[in-house]
Amino acid sequence: MIYFDNSATTIAKPPEVAEAVLYAINNFGNASRSFYDAALLANREIFKTRAEISELVGLDEPLNVAFTCSATESLNLVIAGLIKKGDSVITTVTEHNSVLRPLYLAGCDLDFIDCDDEGVLRLDEIEKLIKPSTRFLVCTHGSNVTGNITDVKRIYEICKSHNITMILDISQTFGLIDVTFDMADILCFTGHKGLFGPQGTGGIIVNGSFDFDIVKTGGAGVKSFERFQQKEMPDIFEAGTHNSHGIYGLQKGVQFIKKIGTGAIHLKERKLAERFYTGIKNLKGITLYGDFSGYDRLPVISVNLEGMTSADLATSLWENYEIATRAGSHCAPLLHKRFNTVDMGMVRFSFSYFNTYEEIDICICALKNIAGY
Amino acid sequence: MEYVITFKNTNFAIKAEQILLADRLRVTVMPLPSQIKAGCGICLRINPEQIGSALKILKSNHIGETVIYLKRVDNNRTSFQEIVDSAILM
Numbered sequence: 346m347i348y349f350d351n352s353a354t355t356i357a358k359p360p361e362v363a364e365a366v367l368y369a370i371n372n373f374g375n376a377s378r379s380f381y382d383a384a385l386l387a388n389r390e391i392f393k394t395r396a397e398i399s400e401l402v403g404l405d406e407p408l409n410v411a412f413t414c415s416a417t418e419s420l421n422l423v424i425a426g427l428i429k430k431g432d433s434v435i436t437t438v439t440e441h442n443s444v445l446r447p448l449y450l451a452g453c454d455l456d457f458i459d460c461d462d463e464g465v466l467r468l469d470e471i472e473k474l475i476k477p478s479t480r481f482l483v484c485t486h487g488s489n490v491t492g493n494i495t496d497v498k499r500i501y502e503i504c505k506s507h508n509i510t511m512i513l514d515i516s517q518t519f520g521l522i523d524v525t526f527d528m529a530d531i532l533c534f535t536g537h538k539g540l541f542g543p544q545g546t547g548g549i550i551v552n553g554s555f556d557f558d559i560v561k562t563g564g565a566g567v568k569s570f571e572r573f574q575q576k577e578m579p580d581i582f583e584a585g586t587h588n589s590h591g592i593y594g595l596q597k598g599v600q601f602i603k604k605i606g607t608g609a610i611h612l613k614e615r616k617l618a619e620r621f622y623t624g625i626k627n628l629k630g631i632t633l634y635g636d637f638s639g640y641d642r643l644p645v646i647s648v649n650l651e652g653m654t655s656a657d658l659a660t661s662l663w664e665n666y667e668i669a670t671r672a673g674s675h676c677a678p679l680l681h682k683r684f685n686t687v688d689m690g691m692v693r694f695s696f697s698y699f700n701t702y703e704e705i706d707i708c709i710c711a712l713k714n715i716a717g718y
Numbered sequence: 719m720e721y722v723i724t725f726k727n728t729n730f731a732i733k734a735e736q737i738l739l740a741d742r743l744r745v746t747v748m749p750l751p752s753q754i755k756a757g758c759g760i761c762l763r764i765n766p767e768q769i770g771s772a773l774k775i776l777k778s779n780h781i782g783e784t785v786i787y788l789k790r791v792d793n794n795r796t797s798f799q800e801i802v803d804s805a806i807l808m
Contacts, residue, residue, distance in 0.1 A: 377728040380749045380760050387785045409721075410731050580727060 347704045351538070352489050352645055352695035354518060355551070358541040360393055360600040362594045366543055369590040376587050387589040394596035396580070401599060402532065411579030412592055414515040415547040419533035422582050423512055423549055424483065426557035428453050433478040435509075438679040439488050439495075441574065442713055444514055445679070448483060453681045458484070459562045460683060464491035465637040471503050478566055481510050486524065487517040490675045490691065491635030492645030497528040503668055504530075510555070517643055522611050526552040536545050539610075539668040540602060542595030549550070549579075557581055610698050616646035617696040618703055622646055624709035628716045634691060644696035647675070655690035658715065666711040667703050670694055719790055721769040722798060723776075724761045725753060726783040731760050734781050741775055743768050744790050750774075754787060763789070770808050777808075 348356050350675050367388070374383030378389050380609030395407035404410075413419045420443050429435055430452035436444060437458040444562060448455060456474040473481075487494045496511050497513060504511040513529035521538030524532065530553060535545030554577075562574040563584035574584055602610065619640075635642070650658050661673035673690040674681050681687050694708070726730040731747070738745045745762045754761070764772050769786070776784060786807065787798040801807065 378759070380747050385747055388728065388732045389736065392736060408733065575727060577727075579729060662773070 347666070347683035348522060348693045348708060349696060349700070349704075351700075351706065352539050352571070352643075353671055354544060355539070355541055355697050357697060357699035359597065361368060361485055361597040361601070362543065363539055365595040365597045366590050366593045367594040370618045373593070376589050379609060383665065387587070387593075389585055390593045390596060391589055395593050396447050396597045397533075397603070398548065398550065401524075402457050402644040404550065404552065408549050409578055410435070411549045411551075411582035412587060413582060414545050414588060415416060416477060416514060416533050416535035417547075417658050419535075419547050419549045420483075420512075420514060421445055421447045421584075422560055423531055423533060423557070424448060424451055425560040427510065427512075427555060428481055433476050435471065435474050435646060437480040437484045437495075438683055439464060439490070439493075439677060440483075440485055440679065441489055441514065441516070442635070442676045442678065443516070444483055444485060444712065453481075454478075462679070463638075464488060464634060464680060464684070465636045466495055468496060468499055469513065471500065475503075475507050475509070476676075478502060479507065479509055481512065483512040483514070486528070487518050487643045487645075488514075488635070489524075489645065490647055490677045490693070492643040492647075492695075493636050493645050494522065494641055494643060501528050501530075506586055507582075515594050520598075520610070521607065521614060521643060523607050531555065531618075535596065536591070536595040539596035543591040546591040546595045547583055551578055554578075557579075605698070609613070613698050614696055614700075615640055615642070617700055617702065618642065618644040620702060620705045621694060621696070621709065624705070625712050628718070630716060631663075631712075645693060646695075647691040647693045649686070650712075651690060653715075655686075655692045658692045661690050661715050665715075666707070668691070668711060719788065720765055722748075722751070722754070722761050722763050722787040722789050723772070724750065724785045724787070725743060725781070728798075730781055731740075731762065734776055734779075734784075735762055737779050737781070738762070738772055738775060742791075743772050743775070743802075749795070751789075751798060753796070756783050757784055773808050774801070783796065 360491045369704045373387035376387035395410040398410045399407045401590040410413030428451045434453045435456045511529040512531045519534045532550040536542040561584050607701040632649045634647045655672040657669050661670040784792045786801040786804045
């Protein structure tokens with residue numbers, strides 16, 4: 346199989362990730378619940394993983410990292426914990442449903458930053474959308490559909506000047522490019538994509554203190570006789586047993602990222618994507634979605650071929666060439682409406698550090714064959 | 719005789735343990751004695767020679783809301799005396 350669905354999850358991971366999960370399954374007790382070696386081992390490795398992740402974003406407080414099972418859970422918890430019915434919130438038309446649906450559920454008043462024909466957000470419009478009552482801005486760092494990277498530092502500067510709390514979805518960027526706290530107040534991440542961790546890992550990283558409402562509660566190993574969960578990080582988001590096995594695997598993924606460096610990772614992935622883009626951009630009947638004018642992109646290229654639905658193209662790639670891609674809509678409904686691809690969807694090719702140039706060339710040949718060359 | 723340090727939650731207890739071990743202090747995690755009321759189910763024990771250094775390190779690392787107890791065993795009876803002014807140990 347040639348695997349080009351790395352925006353969904355990375356399958357090729359550093360071997361130490363799986364080794365760590367296996368070790369943890371056989372050796373970890375329940376963290377935060379007791380004092381014997383197996384319980385403390387889990388506790389210490391969870392703490393170490395917090396430290397590795399906080400260091401990756403330039404924070405020196407490991408306890409500002411809370412673990413969840415996914416970026417979607419992180420966004421749900423943060424949005425439900427902060428945003429109330431009637432609050433004015435700004436978001437964008439490029440968002441994934443993991444941002445949009447929690448916002449809809451919160452019942453807040455939404456204003457949307459629009460994008461141009463290449464999916465680039467119109468950041469000049471933000472100031473016009475800000476009302477005296479605007480308290481939050483929630484957006485994604487990099488699009489899972491177009492691969493466009495948004496200038497979130499610029500957005501954050503605007504937010505700070507208006508005392509707006511900015512929540513950033515870094516599902517597609519964490520581990521691929523640098524993520525730092527001059528980009529947002531709160532970061533929501535997944536562990537199983539660019540960080541090469543296991544599925545079922547994710548988290549919330551905060552810079553500063555926020556008055557989160559308790560939206561998840563239960564056993565936490567502390568203050569057992571109080572009616573509610575502790576309100577401080579990371580406990581406020583961590584009721585119940587941790588996924589310590591997955592978190593230990595994630596630790597090894599993060600250490601791999603640090604060893605290679607996001608600069609080297611981004612460079613390799615960028616070269617893969619550029620080679621693919623160069624090979625297919627002039628194919629007859631092809632439509633590419635996104636801004637390809639610069640190099641600062643995620644390794645994500647979504648296309649359609651004239652005369653085929655995205656499902657047909659992805660099926661042909663899989664059944665005839667064993668190339669795994671994603672077809673259809675990509676959980677970003679407003680962007681699909683913007684691109685007029687609600688019905689046909691798109692085929693998304695997303696590359697990883699572990700893909701090869703040979704795989705790219707095979708895929709280019711496959712697309713040429715399908716397009717009738 | 720030894721000292722016991724309690725924390726507001728398990729995360730701070732583990733953070734404190736890691737910081738003190740990194741500074742080569744001999745601390746041991748133990749379950750919270752039933753005579754002590756605290757939110758966290760585990761605490762650290764440390765010998766009298768190192769309690770002063772440990773408290774300074776915890777303070778400089780902003781590990782707040784700690785409570786220090788002196789553990790004594792007299793006539794097979796264990797007691798924990800809270801050190802109200804822990805600064806005298808530093």
